[in-house]
Amino acid sequence: MEGGGRRVVAVGAGLAGLGAAGRLRGHGSLRLLEAAARPGGRVCTRPFASGLAEMGAHWIHGPSPGNPVFCLASQYGLLGPEAALEENQQAEAGGHPPLPSVTYSSSGRVLSPKAVSEARDLFYALLASTRAFQGSKEPPAPSVGQYLRAEIARRVPTMAGGVEEARRLQLAVLAACLKLECCISGTHSMDLVALEPFGEYVSLPGLDCTFPGGYSSLSERLLSALPEGTVLLNKPVRTIRWRGSFREEGDDSRDFPVRVECEDGDAFLADHVIITVPLGFLKERYQEFFQPPLPEWKVEAIRRLGFGTNNKIFLEFEQPFWEPEQQLLEVVWEDESPLEEPSADLEANWFKKLIGFVVLQPPEQHGHVLCGFIAGKESEHMETLSDAEVLSAMTRLLRRLTGNPSLPAPRSMLRSRWHSAPYTRGSYSYVAVGSSGDDIDVLAQPLPEDPQDPRPLQLLFAGEATHRTFYSTTHGALLSGWREAERLNHLLQPPIPPPLPPQP
């Protein structure tokens, strides 16, 4: 394996790193260095209750032939029979798959589906209208949030036929829709998400599906396809020295431009390094992570792009308090409105950012488990609390929503903490106000930038945040890894030119 060929090191064994490693051809040796004790990164399945909990990625978004995660998972036989159905793959859900739901309000009542759907339909019509501003030189607002709120404000006088109580309720539902959008975009507020490039994100067709054996079954399959010893776990990289001239001790015959130094003192010399660390990690550590430092244009893209937090809270119950057909329990705070500033008192009100709960299916596998979603600063505050504090806040919340003060407390709880995770520092990327899709392309650009450099492609960049149309997804991550592997393959194994035509 070692031989005299080019040496490649990949940093990070998430889907981007595993995908890149599986696609590389014609190199001499390959090492994949992972900081954590397990592969998968933000794909992370844990046992919980009688089933599994997805701490990171949950669904294949848009499971259809254009989605490489769906194709691989199908090929490996990792999906249930429903996901394979033609009609499932063709359904257009636009990133918001419909689930049978019930909506609880903060006053302890279940809201009428009609009242909820009227406001929700308005929200999704407005959200869809944001696509019209793609490429616009003068979008009506800098952010998605500001645009939506202005459009909602314009409609207030005629909303709900002008009936005050019904209008308030519609505004409360719209506020809940905005919070859900924060979870989807992985941001504290939609006011941080840029309006003009928002439509560049592509939703693939297909009704989102899950992995019956856990999302990690995919990363495990990708890992098992690599030669043994390729992946080194518990190997956090501290510094990547590039544009250098490094030699192995006692071997003067070869000179490598890159030296990858780990926190435990180990070092790996390489011709090429594929960097797949999350944008959150790069934002925090780019200064000391690269020596010499990255060029300013790259740093600017890292700074400008957005990377926020979305967390999950899993609650296991002895008995369900919801109906068997209900798959989504939504929460509406009746005193909220998108036209008013949300409370900044995180300690007192953090749990109000929770959008509701997905019921894990099927209960025969998982038990009676709800998975709550919460984004933004409130989510980051939740990470600082103890398990007992979160459990007690969730119990109080559910008692209030159901109007049942003696609703039994959950039997157990598990939550993610992506913002505190030192090698992730958040959940996923978004195109923030002040940045654009071009920044994503800049982030993906290899270094050194001069294509004529005699030692090209020293640093290559992959990971979900480097995919211009599928950022924030597993398929974006996988495709970005494949993209960088192909870039190297092209250098290491240039395509064989077609035979010359016979000479006359």
Ligand SMILES: Cc1cc2nc3c(=O)[nH]c(=O)nc-3n(C[C@H](O)[C@H](O)[C@H](O)COP(=O)(O)OP(=O)(O)OC[C@H]3O[C@@H](n4cnc5c(N)ncnc54)[C@H](O)[C@@H]3O)c2cc1C
């Ligand atoms: C809560 C949550 C829910 C999500 N839900 C979905 C979903 O339903 N569907 C979907 O498609 N996507 C979802 N995503 C997004 C999806 O999980 C990610 O886009 C994707 O997994 C990212 O893969 P990646 O390889 O780019 O990064 P990662 O998976 O983060 O891999 C990067 C790896 O680099 C390692 N690393 C970092 N620093 C170092 C270092 N210094 N040295 C060595 N290793 C290092 C990390 O430990 C990590 O393993 C979700 C994410 C989260 C957090």
